[in-house]
Amino acid sequence: MKYLLITFFALSISFAQSPKKILKKLGEDPVFFIDSINVEKGDLQRYDPNQISSVTVYKDKEAIALLGEDGKDGVIYIETKVFCKKRYWKYFVSKSSEYNQFVSSYENDMNVQYVLNERVLKEGFEGDLAAIDDVVFKSIKLISKEELIKKYQIEDKDYGFQIISETPKDLYHGNRKF
Known part of the structure; x- marks a missing residue:
């Protein structure tokens, strides 16, 4: 209860x-x-x-x-979170061979920093990434360790991925998280 x-x-x-x-x-x-x-x-x-x-x-x-x-x-x-993580991992693998190379399974993203539309994702972001689909997705780009440090002041991750996406249209109607 x-x-x-x-x-x-x-x-x-x-x-x-x-x-x-x-x-x-x-x-x-x-x-x-x-x-x-x-x-x-x-x-x-x-x-x-x-x-x-x-x-x-x-x-x-x-x-x-x-x-x-x-x-x-x-x-x-x-x-x-695990269900969402599996979903966004499958999606990003289908969109980027670099992502597939660096994140070979959904369990292997512990040293990855995700950046969504210039917003550094720290905790509880799985639903945000899982909400990305072909309707809102624009691009995914590898971020080197050096760029993570220089641009985002992140030193505890080996590399990152910047995801560019539109905001889902039904975000504020309770149907999507972002």
Whole structure:
């Protein structure tokens, strides 16, 4: 129950509403997905809230369009940091042979500094990078250790990648993180 409340607190931050208001709007039996897998409400307790990267809430017509009548009480879609990391790793590998060369698997980016549109990403950025797709993606470029130090004053990473992207159009409607 503790993790469920923390998850709903995260939802309230996403929508600038209290958890009670969100629950009231959702109905009594929303459908939950974690990393694209349908789970029961009780399964949420197994997840550490620090591993949650993004939460998307679908309600009313949007939820019914996704799941039919099963979505009538709403749909809550949760993605973990690892799930998001796998998604952006696959995407960037498909866009850059340099990225594939330097980051051979999603687990191998501990010494990588990501810079998104000149914003140095420090913590909790997995959802931001996972939100990048062909609609908003512009480019990805390797940043050398020397450039990381000179331009960004970052000395604890071996290299970096600068990602240039537009901001998703539905960012402020609660459907995308960035």
